[in-house]
Amino acid sequence: MGTHARGISLLPMKHREGILFLLRRARVLEAEATGEPMYQLSVQQPSHYAAAAELVTATGGLPLALDQAGAYLDLFRTRRTALLQQRGEGAQNHPLPVSTTFALAVAAIAERHPAVRDFLRVCALLQPDAIPEELFC
Numbered sequence: 001m002g003t004h005a006r007g008i009s010l011l012p013m014k015h016r017e018g019i020l021f022l023l024r025r026a027r028v029l030e031a032e033a034t035g036e037p038m039y040q041l042s043v044q045q046p047s048h049y050a051a052a053a054e055l056v057t058a059t060g061g062l063p064l065a066l067d068q069a070g071a072y073l074d075l076f077r078t079r080r081t082a083l084l085q086q087r088g089e090g091a092q093n094h095p096l097p098v099s100t101t102f103a104l105a106v107a108a109i110a111e112r113h114p115a116v117r118d119f120l121r122v123c124a125l126l127q128p129d130a131i132p133e134e135l136f137c
Contacts, residue, residue, distance in 0.1 A: 013063055018056035019049070021063065025070025028052075 023029040029037050042049035059065035110117035
């Protein structure tokens with residue numbers, strides 16, 4: 001289980017490599033950018049660099065997580081106002097923890113498709129690396 005269907009490795013990246021990958025994916029840096037533009041960014045916009053470094057640490061350097069985070073960051077940067085307006089009712093009462101967000105998402109999908117809850121419960125019993133990706137495609 002070394003590569004995701006999109007050709008992205010599932011093995012953790014080194015910290016600097018992860019930061020560069022994330023900044024490229026978020027279109028903060030050019031797709032061909034190397035270490036020098038990343039260094040320039042760290043000097044000129046240290047908060048962007050620090051946020052990317054923190055995100056790499058938080059995701060454990062997992063490329064798929066960084067790919068998705070980078071895509072979201074790009075979308076958020078370009079469509080921030082529209083995205084925030086789509087939060088809907090209850091956004092003020094939305095709990096902060098990711099686990100709560102995940103639980104709410106599972107509950108919502110299970111209402112529409114009850115078998116999803118059972119499927120996720122079975123997956124929770126399995127060793128994560130042993131679950132074939134094809135189950136989710």
